[in-house]
Amino acid sequence: MKKQNETSPGGVPSGFIIINKHTGVTSHDIVNTIRRLYQTRQVGHTGTLDPIAQGVLPVLIGRAVKAAEYLMSDNKRYTAHMKLGITTDTEDTSGTILSKIGNGNDLPAVSEVERCVKSFVGEIDQIPPMYSALKIGGEKLVDLARQGITVERKARKVTIFSIDIQPLSAEEGCADYILDVHCSKGTYIRTLCADIGRALGCGAVMSSLLRTQSGNFDLSQSVTISQLQEMDMSERISRISPTDRLFMKYPAVHLPPFYAKLAHSGAEIYQSKIKASFDLGQKIRLYNDNGFFALGEVRDFEKGLAIKPVKLFVL
Helix, strand or coil, X not given: CCCHHHEEHHHEECEEEEEEECCCCCHHHHHHHHHHHHCCCCEEECCXXXXXXXXXXXXXXHHHHHHHHHHCCCCEEEEEEEEECEEECCCECCCCEEEECCCHHHCCCHHHXXXXXXXXXXXXXXXXXXXXXXXECCEEHHHHXXXXXXXXXXXXXXXXXXXXXXXXXXXXXXXXXXXXXXXCCCCCHHHHHHHHHHHHCCCEEEEEEEEEEECCEEHHHCXXXXXXXXXXXXXXHHCCECHHHHHCCCCEEECCHHHHHHHHCCCCEEHHHHCCCCCCCCEEEEEECCEEEEEXXXXXXXXXXXXXXXXXXXX
C-alpha cells in the first residue's frame, strides 16, 4: 500500500522521528537543527526537555506537525539523579545555590528517603517551577524568573504511576539517588526532587535527567543529532516513520472510495453504512486506497453514531 503521508506538498518529507536529545541544548534548538537537515520549516516537537535533560524527544515533520495536540498527553518515563542536602532557585544543579547541608551526618537515612519517595506515588499536587516554559499572562515563567520576578502559580494535579529508587552509596546519610519515574504529562521531575527534599527537611535538587520513554516510543527507537548530521538526505528521510504509527493504539478503518471522498471533505460517516460498531468517543485511523489520510472520532449525530474526521493529514 502506498504511504500517502510520507511527503507533504512540495516534496517535503512528512512523518516523525524520535530524537535522543543531548544535554546543553533546548528542544527548540533541536527543532531548528531538524529544519535545516530536512530543509523544511514544518517541524515541531512534543514534550519540552530542559537543556540539562537528554533522551526521547518525538519530532514531527511536514504535515505530521498537526498530530502534536494528540501526543502531548502521552505518559513519560524518566531516570533522574537526585542529590539531597542542596536547594537552588532552579530546582536543579544549574541554578544558584540557596541552601546547603554541611555533611552527610545531617542527611536522612536511606530507609527514610525510600519511604518518603514512595509516598509521592499516586495523584499529587505540583506547583510548576518558575524556571519553566509554562506561560502565565502570555509570558514564560523562565523569562520572568531571569528578571528576578516571581509570580504565584496554581498547583496542578499530576500522577506518579511508579517510582523506583536506588541509593548510589551503601552508607547511611547517602546524598545521591537514582529515581526511575513513570508519570503523567506535565510532571516536572525537578520539582518532584525538590518536593521530596522539602518533605525530608534537607532539600534536594535534580542533577541529571534522562527521558527514557514518551508514550509508545523509547530510546531504542531514537537517533542522535550527530548521527543524522553524518547521513545524506536519502538516509535521513529513511529514518522518518509514517504519521499513522503515532496512532497505532487506535483501531483502523479502510473506507471504500465513495466514503473516503466524503470523509476527506469532512463529512461524518455513519457506522451503519460501513458495518462498524465502535463506541462513542473512540478515535479511529482512517485509510483510503492510498493509505492513511485522517484521524477520526466516533460522535453522536441525529441519525446515530458516525465517524467524524477530526484531523486530515493529506490534501
